[in-house]
Amino acid sequence: MKLFLASNNTHKATEFSALAARGGQPVEIISAREVGGMPPVVEDAGTFVGNARKKAQALQARLGDAWVLADDSGLCVAALGGGPGVESANYAGPGADDAANLTKLRAALSAVPDNKRAAFFCCVLVLAGPGGAEHVFEGRCEGRLLREPRGTTGFGYDPLFVPEGETRSLAEMGAVAKNLLSHRARAWAALVAGMDKRAFERMSG
Numbered sequence: 288m289k290l291f292l293a294s295n296n297t298h299k300a301t302e303f304s305a306l307a308a309r310g311g312q313p314v315e316i317i318s319a320r321e322v323g324g325m326p327p328v329v330e331d332a333g334t335f336v337g338n339a340r341k342k343a344q345a346l347q348a349r350l351g352d353a354w355v356l357a358d359d360s361g362l363c364v365a366a367l368g369g370g371p372g373v374e375s376a377n378y379a380g381p382g383a384d385d386a387a388n389l390t391k392l393r394a395a396l397s398a399v400p401d402n403k404r405a406a407f408f409c410c411v412l413v414l415a416g417p418g419g420a421e422h423v424f425e426g427r428c429e430g431r432l433l434r435e436p437r438g439t440t441g442f443g444y445d446p447l448f449v450p451e452g453e454t455r456s457l458a459e460m461g462a463v464a465k466n467l468l469s470h471r472a473r474a475w476a477a478l479v480a481g482m483d484k485r486a487f488e489r490m491s492g
Contacts, residue, residue: 291317291350293342293357295325298442303356305466306475316356319346335359335373335411336423343415352417360410360470362444364392364432366399372409375444385443389436392447396432404432406448408470412478422481426473441465 292300300318307314319325326345330338343357361375371378379387407429414422429451436446438458445457457465466472
């Protein structure tokens, strides 16, 4: 089946494609970038679910009776009261890049001791289909934050985040290892558990 990803982020499309291939799901992930780009969406719902739903609905309105997958994800830091959370992508301001977001986060946590740097990545997936069909799935990756970025792979906050039980940052682990335990991988696993192979085949029409 074709699953249209409500994102222009090529990293996300690559990750979801790898997750589907590894799990043997009969799914082709097609980025919004390949179908004219993602329509403008104001991500002001205040929750991961709400923002993901807005993105899914925006792309589906353009494509019609297609199955659309939208994700909203972010880093939630205990010492920051759960922030940056839904504001993770624009933590340093509208249009901020990864480097700016990392710099702001490091500054915000500069006085936080090592034993108080717990955080988790959260990913919420909204799978929207014809006739108003909607399924919601969530994945989390618990861990802690480093003081200095480490690693050159991954994106976003990956260089600062060390998953629970690991000594490497996500950016040091490489795509294959990351896809075994990331928040996005766990959300995808929840989706697969909720939508078995026959369900994917039915969705293919």
